[in-house]
Each structure stands twice: as C-alpha cells, then as structure tokens.
Ligand SMILES: CC(C)(COP(=O)(O)OP(=O)(O)OC[C@H]1O[C@@H](n2cnc3c(N)ncnc32)[C@H](O)[C@@H]1OP(=O)(O)O)[C@@H](O)C(=O)NCCC(=O)NCCS
C-alpha cells in the first residue's frame with residue numbers, strides 16, 4: 478500500500494531499532510524476518526538466545542541480523558534497575574524494579590527509555606494493560622498532553638483508492654471524561670491526518686442531536702461542544718449515531734446541515750466498551766484491516782498489538798511505530 482511505502486522510505490533514510498517484547502512468538506519472528514529482508518528496521522527480540530533461535534528454527538523464519546537481548550543475562554541490568562528506581566521513586570523498591578525487569582514488557586520499555594532502542598511493539602501475548610502500564614509509568618505522557626489515549630487506523634481495500642478511517646479510543650481509557658474525550662478527538666484527528674485522512678470527526682452516541690436522553694448523551698454533546706471550541710478549524714459534530722455519521726441519506730434525515738453527518742471518517746467513541754467492540758466489528762465483519770492501537774500522547778513510540786493479530790499486522794505496526802517516532 479502507498480501509505481506503507483512512504484513510511485518505509487522514511488525508515489530507509491534513517492534506520493531504527495525496534496524492541497519486540499515477545500521474542501519467541503512466531504508472528505513476531507515472521508514479521509522480524511520480513512523487516513530484516515527489507516533492511517530498514519532492526520528488530521531487538523527480548524528473550525533467551527537459545528529459545529528465540531529454537532522458535533525461529535521451528536517456525537522456519539530467518540532472523541539473521543536481529544539483536545536478541547535476554548533480561549536474565551543483560552550486562553546493563555544494574556544500571557537499568559538504578560534508573561528505574563529513580564523513575565519510580567517512592568512507588569517501587571529496587572527489588573520490585575529488578576523483579577519487574579525480568580519481564581519483557583518492563584525490560585523492553587526500559588530499553589527504549591535508556592536509548593538502546595528507538596521504539597517498542599508488544600502485546601502479541603501480553604494484554605493491553607500489561608503492555609501499556611510500563612510505558613505509562615516509565616515513559617509518561619508528553620508535556621502537552623494530559624492523558625495517553627489511542628486510535629486505530631482502519632483500512633479497507635477499494636478499487637482505485639482505499640477507504641481509511643480513524644477510531645478512538647478503543648483501547649486505553651475505560652470511561653473518559655468530557656475533557657478526556659476532547660483530547661481523544663483532537664489526538665485522533667491529528668493521527669488521522671498523518672494517514673492522509675482529512676478528518677471529519679463524529680462524537681458517537683445512541684442519540685442524534687438530542688433524539689435520545691441520558692447522562693451519556695449529555696457527555697458526548699458537551700464534549701463535542703468543547704472540542705469545537707478548542708479546534709474551530711476542524712470539522713467536528715455530534716452527538717450522533719453511527720448511521721447518521723456514515724450514511725449521507727440518514728445523516729441528512731437525522732442531522733440536516735451538519736458538516737460531518739453522512740461523511741464522518743474519524744470516530745470518537747463514548748467509552749472503551751463501544752470503541753473496542755466497534756473497531757472489532759469493522760475488522761471482523763466489515764473487512765477492514767485494523768492498525769493499532771496506536772498510542773497517542775506518549776513520550777516515546779511504544780505501541781500495542783491485539784493478541785488476535787497476524788504477522789502482517791505485526792509487520793505493518795512495526796513500520797508505523799518506527800516511522801512515527
Ligand atoms: C491503561 C490501564 C492499564 C491503566 O491502568 P492501571 O495500570 O490500573 O492504572 P493506574 O491507575 O494504576 O496507573 C498506573 C500509572 O499509569 C498512569 N496512567 C493510568 N492511565 C493513564 C492514562 N490514560 N494516561 C496517562 N497515564 C495514565 C497513572 O498516572 C499511573 O502513573 P504512576 O504510577 O506514575 O502514578 C487501564 O486504564 C486499562 O486497563 N485500560 C484498558 C485496557 C484494556 O483492557 N483494553 C482493551 C483491549 S485493547
């Protein structure tokens with residue numbers, strides 16, 4: 478796809494190193510073999526050298542050129558523990574940090590923090606919470622952000638051009654407040670632009686323009702008003718139902734005059750239940766490829782995978798993670 482070729486071209490000019498926290502997973506090994514063959518991104522596989530090589534041999538992938546780092550034998554471990562204790566001052570003891578660093582998720586995150594790697598991709602077997610928590614604790618939110626959130630870039634092949642949508646937050650914030658929804662909307666729109674989307678942002682609900690009543694409706698309407706005030710140049714509207722957001726006919730019927738209804742391509746879900754279920758319906762029944770969750774507002778490029786991912790998704794997410802550094 479054109480979008481990926483541009484990202485690959487960026488990486489060819491500035492080759493980078495990416496940590497995979499699950500170095501023995503066959504999907505990670507397959508993606509690593511493809512990255513190595515392309516010669517634009519070096520995988521750092523976390524795990525025991527013997528186990529990683531055995532897994533690669535068993536699955537038949539050539540990972541020559543990958544760096545393998547085993548937390549059990551890592552020479553820089555004492556320095557890493559000391560740095561982590563400083564970062565977690567008052568929250569984790571040295572013993573707790575040392576124990577945490579035996580695990581790929583914390584170890585990989587510290588490799589990024591200490592500059593050994595440029596970026597990280599995890600979550601092929603770790604849950605999202607376990608992939609993201611070390612990043613929230615050690616990498617932290619960018620100074621200009623209040624929260625870390627996430628979005629998915631959803632791509633469906635079409636003859637001529639692809640259909641590309643952005644959806645947030647389907648993975649991190651469980652029940653975002655109005656202000657958090659504003660941040661999710663603006664960050665998701667920013668990410669959408671990187672992927673060539675001219676964002677038309679819909680604040681989704683079970684109600685369109687007051688057709689339904691309830692606290693959740695008020696929350697989306699108020700958040701939408703705040704987002705419009707914060708970003709007057711963006712096309713933003715809501716609250717609206719999904720059919721009003723994407724069907725021009727229904728949009729015209731339910732929300733006449735809206736600059737977004739009927740043509741939305743950037744979706745803000747009211748909570749993680751709606752978002753996570755929504756993106757998986759688009760992926761599993763709607764024929765969209767799902768790239769994400771792409772973390773937004775984090776101080777370094779660290780991303781998560783769905784445990785249901787395939788090797789192609791790992792490969793694509795590795796490119797996205799490294800190129801958006
Ligand atoms: C992201 C998540 C794991 C954080 O939960 P948690 O670890 O229990 O969070 P805590 O409240 O203990 O906070 C841990 C640290 O992360 C920080 N943090 C938590 N949520 C954050 C956010 N959204 N943005 C920035 N920082 C955050 C806290 O400030 C805290 O930092 P500190 O330890 O330095 O004080 C949790 O919100 C979650 O489980 N989300 C849903 C994940 C999921 O299941 N997704 C579905 C599949 S994709």
Ligand SMILES: CC(=O)OP(=O)(O)O
Pocket residue numbers: 600603604605647648753769770782783784785
């Ligand atoms: C993003 C997501 O839903 O992750 P998982 O499928 O691993 O829970």
